[in-house]
Amino acid sequence: MIEVNEKYCKGCNLCIEFCPRDALEPAEELNEKGVHPPVEVEDRCVNCHLCELICPDFAIIVEEEEEV
Amino acid sequence: MAEEQKFETEEKVERKQKTGMINAKELEEKYLRKGMMPHIFCTGCGIGTVLGLTLRAMEEIDMDLDNTVFLSGIGCSSRLPGYIDVDSLHTTHGRALAFATGVKITNPDLNVVIFTGDGDCIGIGGNHFIHAARRNIDITVIAVNNYIYGMTGGQVAPTTPEGDYATTAPHGNVEPPFDMSEMAMSAGATYVARWDLTKPVQPMKSIKEGLENKGMSFIELLSPCTTAYARQNKVGDIQEFWEWYDDRTMLAEEYEFEEEFSPMEEWEEIKEKMKIGVLKHEEKKSLGERMQEKIEEVKI
Amino acid sequence: MIGEIDLDKAKKAIGDRSQFIHGDTAVAYGALLAGCRFFGGYPITPASEIAEKMAELLPKIGGKYIQMEDELGSIASVIGSSWAGAKAMTATSGPGFSLMQENIGFAHMSETPLVLANVQRSGPSTGQPTLGAQGDVMQVQYGSHGDFAAIALSPNNIQETLDLTIKSFNLAEKYRTPVMLMISADLGHMREMVEIPDEVETFERKEPKVSPEEYIPFGKGEYGKEKVPEFGIFGKGFRTYVTGLTHDEKGFPATDDQEDHDNLIRRQVEKITDDREELTDIERRRLDDAEKVIISYGITSRSAMGALKEGRNRGEKLGYLRLKTLWPFPKHVIKEISEQVDKIIVAELNLGQIYHKVAEHAECEVALADKIGGEVHSPEEILAEV
Numbered sequence: 001m002i003e004v005n006e007k008y009c010k011g012c013n014l015c016i017e018f019c020p021r022d023a024l025e026p027a028e029e030l031n032e033k034g035v036h037p038p039v040e041v042e043d044r045c046v047n048c049h050l051c052e053l054i055c056p057d058f059a060i061i062v063e064e065e066e067e068v
Numbered sequence: 069m070a071e072e073q074k075f076e077t078e079e080k081v082e083r084k085q086k087t088g089m090i091n092a093k094e095l096e097e098k099y100l101r102k103g104m105m106p107h108i109f110c111t112g113c114g115i116g117t118v119l120g121l122t123l124r125a126m127e128e129i130d131m132d133l134d135n136t137v138f139l140s141g142i143g144c145s146s147r148l149p150g151y152i153d154v155d156s157l158h159t160t161h162g163r164a165l166a167f168a169t170g171v172k173i174t175n176p177d178l179n180v181v182i183f184t185g186d187g188d189c190i191g192i193g194g195n196h197f198i199h200a201a202r203r204n205i206d207i208t209v210i211a212v213n214n215y216i217y218g219m220t221g222g223q224v225a226p227t228t229p230e231g232d233y234a235t236t237a238p239h240g241n242v243e244p245p246f247d248m249s250e251m252a253m254s255a256g257a258t259y260v261a262r263w264d265l266t267k268p269v270q271p272m273k274s275i276k277e278g279l280e281n282k283g284m285s286f287i288e289l290l291s292p293c294t295t296a297y298a299r300q301n302k303v304g305d306i307q308e309f310w311e312w313y314d315d316r317t318m319l320a321e322e323y324e325f326e327e328e329f330s331p332m333e334e335w336e337e338i339k340e341k342m343k344i345g346v347l348k349h350e351e352k353k354s355l356g357e358r359m360q361e362k363i364e365e366v367k368i
Numbered sequence: 369m370i371g372e373i374d375l376d377k378a379k380k381a382i383g384d385r386s387q388f389i390h391g392d393t394a395v396a397y398g399a400l401l402a403g404c405r406f407f408g409g410y411p412i413t414p415a416s417e418i419a420e421k422m423a424e425l426l427p428k429i430g431g432k433y434i435q436m437e438d439e440l441g442s443i444a445s446v447i448g449s450s451w452a453g454a455k456a457m458t459a460t461s462g463p464g465f466s467l468m469q470e471n472i473g474f475a476h477m478s479e480t481p482l483v484l485a486n487v488q489r490s491g492p493s494t495g496q497p498t499l500g501a502q503g504d505v506m507q508v509q510y511g512s513h514g515d516f517a518a519i520a521l522s523p524n525n526i527q528e529t530l531d532l533t534i535k536s537f538n539l540a541e542k543y544r545t546p547v548m549l550m551i552s553a554d555l556g557h558m559r560e561m562v563e564i565p566d567e568v569e570t571f572e573r574k575e576p577k578v579s580p581e582e583y584i585p586f587g588k589g590e591y592g593k594e595k596v597p598e599f600g601i602f603g604k605g606f607r608t609y610v611t612g613l614t615h616d617e618k619g620f621p622a623t624d625d626q627e628d629h630d631n632l633i634r635r636q637v638e639k640i641t642d643d644r645e646e647l648t649d650i651e652r653r654r655l656d657d658a659e660k661v662i663i664s665y666g667i668t669s670r671s672a673m674g675a676l677k678e679g680r681n682r683g684e685k686l687g688y689l690r691l692k693t694l695w696p697f698p699k700h701v702i703k704e705i706s707e708q709v710d711k712i713i714v715a716e717l718n719l720g721q722i723y724h725k726v727a728e729h730a731e732c733e734v735a736l737a738d739k740i741g742g743e744v745h746s747p748e749e750i751l752a753e754v
Contacts, residue, residue, distance in 0.1 A: 005092075012111045016307075053117075055116075056109065057116050058093075062091070139448075150620065155606065156610065157447075163471065169441070170447065173434055174405075174449040174454045177603065178602060199441070367430060
């Protein structure tokens with residue numbers, strides 16, 4: 001699960017650009033900071049953490065879900 | 069320890085074992101001064117990524133924050149020590165390495181890390197830089213190279229590629245650029261690595277190795293300046309600009325292979341790229357060790 | 369950590385109790401006795417002998433000497449060393465002093481204790497490297513940009529050079545500020561007998577006794593009572609942020625607010641100027657019945673003493689006032705003296721520097737006995753202005 005902290009996100013969308021699995025896309029609506037923050041595309045993330053490492057704004061956390 | 073806390077800690081340990089890292093929120097809680105986020109850097113600027121990678125490298129080696137000093141000079145990247153909850157000296161332009169020399173010699177037990185930029189390090193601070201490398205003083209220098217003077221509004225830097233535009237090179241830069249890593253290597257630094265930020269694991273590992281190296285470590289990180297550089301040079305939007313670094317860099321081994329085997333025409337294009345990777349890693353006595361030996365020899 | 373301060377060891381390194389030494393060596397000896405354990409140097413005539421002596425003796429007592437790549441670096445290394453916990457110093461002369469102005473400003477802004485010995489020579493620029501002058505006595509207060517209060521001392525013999533070096537370290541630690549010891553090539557290279565003191569009174573840095581959360585590194589010290597804050601040495605858990613930018617009491621940049629800057633700089637200046645009288649060290653001779661007084665400092669005061677004797681022999685009612693403290697400027701003394709006499713003659717080895725400060729505060733006529741070119745005044749040259 002990808003958590004996005006909208007208070008910190010500046011909308012550079014590098015997470016979307018660099019995700020090898022297209023697990024993120026820009027939100028349709030502008031948020032109150034005037035950016036399109038990333039939102040997760042369901043069932044795509046494989047917990048590689050690349051978006052979290054690249055994010056310049058400490059705005060992304062990838063939480064791994066336990067496999068059932 | 070309360071059950072809940074214990075569970076939380078165990079969860080962190082488990083995740084760390086799995087992924088080798090703690091998450092952004094934990095990083096902020098553990099390493100950053102309170103109330104500093106969001107940081108001042110522009111949208112898409114790489115300096116925030118440099119900070120994140122540095123903190124993760126520190127986490128990996130379990131650095132003692134009470135025994136660590138960060139220093140910097142002047143410029144965008146030099147604002148970084150203000151975010152980290154450690155003793156820090158935000159010094160004058162270009163002089164951080166000279167201040168760091170005094171700190172490290174006086175108390176060799178301190179971990180000493182410097183954030184610097186290209187202008188700060190090889191422009192105004194060039195002399196301190198080559199001499200710190202020559203001495204192989206046990207400090208780690210993380211140099212953010214964005215090819216431009218960002219904080220002052222985009223003036224030409226000693227690293228700006230020839231032909232690129234800047235506010236003080238409005239007709240295109242006529243000077244050849246400095247290669248900071250080559251300079252560090254030839255001046256005597258014992259660990260030198262250069263990376264762009266599109267592959268974040270490698271630079272993180274290099275920062276860790278640099279922190280562990282007992283001597284002068286120099287890690288050059290090619291970091292996009294999305295405001296001052298991108299606006300004046302045709303590099304596309306933020307995402308295209310970050311990708312652009314992939315085209316302008318090549319792994320050192322690959323580069324050297326191409327140098328030897330690629331046809332002349334191809335090589336002409338390739339040779340303009342910047343070599344990335346761990347460029348040098350050797351063991352050599354540090355300044356502190358040599359000084360201490362001398363003290364043992366002459367002390368009364 | 370750098371070598372412990374051990375007076376006996378320092379004395380052992382220095383050697384004989386009585387020595388025939390020059391001023392540069394006296395600076396080095398004074399520094400070692402005061403507890404200096406770090407010297408960041410860069411060679412320059414006529415101050416190099418200070419660095420040479422420190423390079424010889426510091427490692428013997430566990431201290432550190434480093435020769436930096438330039439004067440910008442030497443003063444920077446000293447500031448770094450001070451924050452890492454050492455009593456630290458550098459030495460230079462005019463051209464190097466000019467280069468150091470940037471980081472002297474940083475030392476004022478960051479309230480860093482350190483000592484800088486300036487063995488003055490003539491200028492501008494490279495000037496006369498081997499000959500003395502008193503050309504930096506205004507630069508020491510006005511050389512770096514912005515507002516700050518300097519402390520500068522000026523001895524006139526070799527024993528006093530040693531003693532005032534010790535005092536410089538004590539003042540630096542007490543006021544958390546850079547202190548300048550202003551000698552000149554004449555004193556630096558002149559030899560006299562010196563007694564190494566047996567006991568040395570030193571002032572040790574005040575460290576915070578509160579938790580890191582409560583610690584105020586750039587506000588009032590002693591929990592709000594003193595204008596000098598305590599000094600949280602790096603590596604002791606205070607996690608201090610030190611910057612040359614205008615900062616709040618905790619040390620964080622506060623560059624946009626008029627009041628923040630005003631509060632910070634006024635406190636930094638007043639911590640020194642409030643103690644002007646206490647800091648003032650003056651030698652007075654024959655002032656009781658004086659109608660005219662010669663004011664001088666450093667090497668020039670030795671000529672002034674000659675002029676006093678010669679003038680008195682001729683029946684002139686002359687007095688003599690020597691400034692051992694140049695900064696903060698002892699304006700109260702100038703005012704007081706000028707109310708008693710008809711004329712003040714300022715003698716100095718420049719075309720008029722301290723003269724302007726004297727003229728600013730004197731109520732009587734002020735004349736200047738200037739001299740440049742690397743020779744000290746003859747008593748006659750001073751008397752010519754009387």
